[in-house]
Amino acid sequence: MQWRGAVAGLFALLAACGPAAAFDRAAIAGWSCAGASGMTEAANALIFGVASASKEDAAWAAALAGAALDRTLKCGGAAPAIETPQGPVDAVTLQPGAAGDGSAPLLSLKNRPLFETARAAATLFVGATPGERSAALGALERRAASLPTDIFERAADAETDAGLKERILGAGQAALLNSPDMTKRVAAIERIAATPDRRALTRIAALKADPAYGKDPAFKAAVDAGVGSIERWLAVSNALNALYNGLSFASILFMASAGLAIIFGLMGVINLAQGEFIMLGAYVTYAVQEAMRAIAPGALDWYLIVAIPVVFAVTAGIGVALEATLVRRLYTRPLMTLLATWAVSLLIVNLVRVAVGTQNLQFVTPSYITGGRLVMGDFIVTWNRLFAIVFAAVTLGLTWFVLKRTPLGLNIRAVTQNRAMAGCVGIATRRVDMMAFGLGSGLAGLAGLALCPIYSVNPQMGSNFIVDSFMVVVLGGVGTLAGAVIASLGVGQINVLIEPLYGAVAAKVIVLLMIIVFLQFRPEGLYAVKGRRK
């Protein structure tokens, strides 16, 4: 077996010279016709050279190895030739015009697998379909240990199919991990540990059962270090995942509760139907989707964007109607308003239940928010959640702008601070109430739009958000955007961070307890405007 090492070394050297290193086609074709030992040499040359070969050379290698296996390689003529349905071709150039006489060289039992490997290795690079390449990979995986180390990596680099690419990389790592050469194994462990994900962890952790783990302290150290490092990174990426999910949850919460906080600050009223405005927002989004499916199926993907103004207009309109017919008549009785808005929420839920049904709505996920990007470890930035986050950020910006830079915002702030005085200087306070109620309801509707791609949408969904939204208002204080932002982030993150540790229920319990404790110190919430009472 010395020759194999020598040849391997030689070709490894050749491979290291760069990708341009070409096959010595003539020599290899010659060896193929030079008896069993020559054929062994030829097959090895193909196997070890294919990784660094050009596309044409790889295709040629596939053809030659195939010919040897299919007994269409003809030796005995002036030059080795390959028989094809279109007539014989030169075995070196694959050009027609060769003399197709001679006999096929006998493939020994030892050489057959070598040529099979050679063909598979070449096919892995030049196979026409992912199916062919995948089959070739299957053949190679069985002999992975005897293959040159870089073959899988280069194949993976060239691979266009994402799934297959992953498999090729995995096969390469497996090959190295099981290599008889201990330094290679250790290097492979380090390499795998460098891209920490759950699969890498399984793969390295499996080596603890390897006999070498007990015998070789260096190997054991490498495995332990690899597992440790991956676990650390996985912990980090898990935390990032949780933070990311928390951020998207907080974004929805913010949109749901900003309106509550503005209305509460302005009118001292909590709208218990806020959750149902979220639900309505989601249902209007669905209606827009269905309308576009009917009218402009080609542009269906853009329904989420088209729905934004529609959702805001519809939910804000319903909010204005609710304020004008019900809330304003109860403004001296905030507790009765709680009950009245609860009745409205009951009414809305049951109307939707009767009109649309209780099942979850099916949403098309637009292509621009499908999938995500693997950032590190298991941490994936999914586009649907990013959509919610960016959407909330833009909403925050616009709401801030409305409150701070528009006449309506100025009026809202004025009435919030001193209703009587604002009335005295000519602000139509009731009109401001109505507009603010519309704004708050519209924000809730937008929350419903943003959550369509993430959470399930049904008539009862509002209740999932409403209690958390209350907590945000209590925590953040009334009438301030900043309070709503900070409190949403706090409640959202605490919920999502505690959930994996102790469960969703514990998260809610802890949030509530924390808020009760917090109120002991800041009864008015985070951002209360302090002032004298009378």
Add this chain to the structure above:
Amino acid sequence: MTAAIGPKRSLIARATDDRIVAGVALALAATAAALLAGGLSGYRVNTIGQFACFALLALALDLIWGYAGILSLGHGLFFAIGGYVVGMHLLEQSVAVTGITPDIVQFMGWTALPGWWAPLESFPVALAAALASSFAVAFAFGWASFRSRVSGVYFAIITQALVYVAMLLMFRNDTGFGGNNGMTGFQVVFGLPIQDPAVTKGLALASVLALLAALVGCRLLMIGRFGRLLVATRDDEVRLRSLGYETLRLKLAVWCLSAVLAALAGLLYVPQVGIINPRLLSPELSIEIAVWCAIGGRGRLAGAIIGAVLVNAIKFALSASLPELWPFVLSGLVIVVALIFPNGLLDLGRWRPTLWSRADALQPTDATP
């Protein structure tokens, strides 16, 4: 009347109120007599018992909302505390008398009921435990909230969060109270089989009498000094504090009293329906209690009873024939009452269509946020 001060308590509104209270008390006494006389069907008797429990629950809420201006949207919590404790008592008793292993043991994966339930086999212990635990929870939560001067809408939504969290907790199996299934399969009440008509009658009678006692007792308490101080707290808490009263104590006292009455209602209710599960803790039910009070009229105790009986009568009638109509009827009732009868249906006699906005203005503001 224990009102030592103010002998000339002949204000017209109070006299009317007194007549209504007297009327309701009389009706309760008549109901109790009818139950004793017998002749009512088992279903009717059971319904009367359930209504009495709901009315007691509403009365408990009216104490704090109507008099002290504290709206709880989580009173189902105390109702359920009473219910769960009596549920444990009934299970223990059923096992002790019949020896049959209840279902809860099976679906909780236990081999027997938890050892710490054993003392609850005795009814006096269970009664004490229900009242004490509801008192303890109410005291802790009330103290923390009132001390930091959480009130009005804030308090209402925090109580709602409280009952919501309690519901989530009880839905979990490892909280240890039967999870989603709750407790059911009670066999024995006071040593008698639960199907025995005497049990149904006894429970209904106990509920009606408890309600009657609560009505009279709370009425006396409320027209006395304590009640007047509560009204003062409701209308201007800062004013009352600056007159030297620790309103924290007043509020805490009435809050705990209300919680204990609610637990008593739950304790009487569960044996009559034969089941307790976390759905009793749903925020919707707790809001519904407030709706009963609002519909019947707050701050007059009798109104809460009338509201609870009226709303539940409609609910029971509809759930037999048109259950899907109920939510619409309920929301319609609430909106109508909120807009047109700010003081509840007891305003019906005084209502003039053109005056509704004026009635609104006359309504004492229920709290400042």
Add this chain to the structure above:
Amino acid sequence: MTVAVLVEGLTVEFGSFRAIDDLSLAVDYGEVRAVIGPNGAGKTTLLDVISGVSRAKSGRVLFDEKIDLTRASEAAIARSGVRRKFQKPSVFEALSVRDNVEIGLGGARGADAGDRVAAMLETVGLADDADRLAGDLAHGQKQWLEIAMVVVSEPKVLMLDEPVAGLTDEETERTSALVRRLRTPGRAIVVVEHDMNFVETIADRVTVLHEGRTLFEGSMARARADARVVDVYLGR
């Protein structure tokens, strides 16, 4: 003679707004002290701190040279004998006039409680309205009822925040007579008021506040002559 209310280096802030800035003040027993000044000068805030409604950032308020009021609860302050009438008439509208005054007695109810309440109602001229609901009273009557509520417990320090705001001349006249009658050697009375004629008829000394500080302290006649007081408040 002990000082009834001693304010030392008091500072109160609401957010970044400094309502009272390092204020010091002493009110003696037997004195009627008027605190005047433009809106936002910190007059009501001062009463808020003395009665425990607002908390001071620094400084202290001693009652009877013994009790630090900045550390006591509102109820404890009231029970110790410091009582206050609010700017906005604060009576319990759902209770009868008699009940209101009776609540004002607080825990200090003896066998003569009924008599004291009746006498108090007589003093403020509401004896005939004792069984009416407080909410049904006229504005001026509410002001007197509130004064009755805080006076019935015989406070050592009585604070009146704008007792004649919104009253007719005749009602104002009656109120000033009432305040003069309430003045006893064992009681300090602090009045915040904008009505200068009223202040002149009742006050022994006036303190003029401006932007949370003392601008002037002395008799009303000298205040009228003080250039700075005229400048910031009284006008020419």
